[in-house]
Amino acid sequence: DAEITQSPRHKITETGRQVTLACHQTWNHNNMFWYRQDLGHGLRLIHYSYGVQDTNKGEVSDGYSVSRSNTEDLPLTLESAASSQTSVYFCASNSGDTNYGYTFGSGTRLTVV
Amino acid sequence: EDQVTQSPEALRLQEGESSSLNCSYTVSGLRGLFWYRQDPGKGPEFLFTLYSAGEEKEKERLKATLTKKESFLHITAPKPEDSATYLCAVSAGTASKLTFGTGTRLQVTL
Numbered sequence: 001d002a003e004i005t006q007s008p009r010h011k012i013t014e015t016g017r018q019v020t021l022a023c024h025q026t027w028n029h030n031n032m033f034w035y036r037q038d039l040g041h042g043l044r045l046i047h048y049s050y051g052v053q054d055t056n057k058g059e060v061s062d063g064y065s066v067s068r069s070n071t072e073d074l075p076l077t078l079e080s081a082a083s084s085q086t087s088v089y090f091c092a093s094n095s096g097d098t099n100y101g102y103t104f105g106s107g108t109r110l111t112v113v
Numbered sequence: 114e115d116q117v118t119q120s121p122e123a124l125r126l127q128e129g130e131s132s133s134l135n136c137s138y139t140v141s142g143l144r145g146l147f148w149y150r151q152d153p154g155k156g157p158e159f160l161f162t163l164y165s166a167g168e169e170k171e172k173e174r175l176k177a178t179l180t181k182k183e184s185f186l187h188i189t190a191p192k193p194e195d196s197a198t199y200l201c202a203v204s205a206g207t208a209s210k211l212t213f214g215t216g217t218r219l220q221v222t223l
Contacts, residue, residue: 031209042215043157043200050209058210090156096209098145098164104156 002027006091006105013112019078021108023091031094032074033102034058034066036087043090049074081112115140119201119214126221129190134217136201137183146184147211148177149200157200191221 004025013019023032034046045058047066055066063085065077078085088109092102116139126132138146145164149157161170163179170177174195176187186199198218202211 033210035213040215043202043211043213045210045212048210092156094209098147098162098204098209101147101149101159101162102157102211103159106156107154 004091004093004103004105006089006108008108009106010109011111013081013110015081015083015112017081019081019110021076021078021089021091021110023074023076023105024072025091025093025103026072027093027095027103028071029093029095029103030071031096032068033092034064034074034076035090035092036060036085037090037107038087046076046089047074078110081110083112086110086112115203115205115212117201117203117212117214119199119217121217122215123218124220126188126191126219128192128221128223131187131189131191133188134186134199134219135183136186136214138201138203140203140205140212142206144204144206144208146179147202147204148175148184148186149202151198151200151216160199188219191219193221193223195219196221 007022030051033048035043044060049068091105094102118137120135145162148160151157161177166181198216200216202213
């Protein structure tokens with residue numbers, strides 16, 4: 001069965017370190033997205049991609065970067081982790097057909113200490 | 114700027130007690146309004162997409178409706194397994210990206 005996988009599920013890192021969160025999907029979806037979820041803010045868009053070599057900034061992109069070298073993967077990199085980036089991160093994908101919404105991964109809980 | 118507001122923030126129902134969740138939105142050129150269910154520690158799970166005012170969709174005990182300014186998620190005779198956070202989101206224009214509300218946390222008790 002097709003799926004979308006995030007790793008790791010949990011991570012603790014220190015302030016100032018570079019961190020990469022992985023997202024891998026086997027749906028063959030062109031569109032991939034990264035969101036963060038915080039109490040009181042809901043899900044906020046960080047970066048997104050509509051295909052290989054395409055990346056776009058979302059509403060909370062400062063301090064984050066992504067790259068899209070193939071259809072399956074959209075890794076999210078925190079260049080220099082800050083305590084304000086402690087959050088739960090969700091990756092999602094879709095084909096562009098809105099009848100099926102997005103498929104979300106199970107999330108990565110990141111703690112920056 | 115697209116905006117989505119959900120109410121109430123939290124709702125506690127007894128089993129069998131029907132109710133509605135509200136999602137009001139401001140968007141330029143609605144492409145779709147989406148409802149998701151999220152269980153603790155998991156990613157959101159897609160429920161419905163609505164496209165135009167007057168449209169309705171149903172799934173088991175859930176029915177979603179859409180007007181030009183808001184959407185309602187009606188829950189009929191809920192069961193404890195319907196307990197979850199329900200999220201509303203919109204996409205606008207030609208973009209596929211979603212703007213989410215903060216959700217309604219529903220608890221259904223016996």
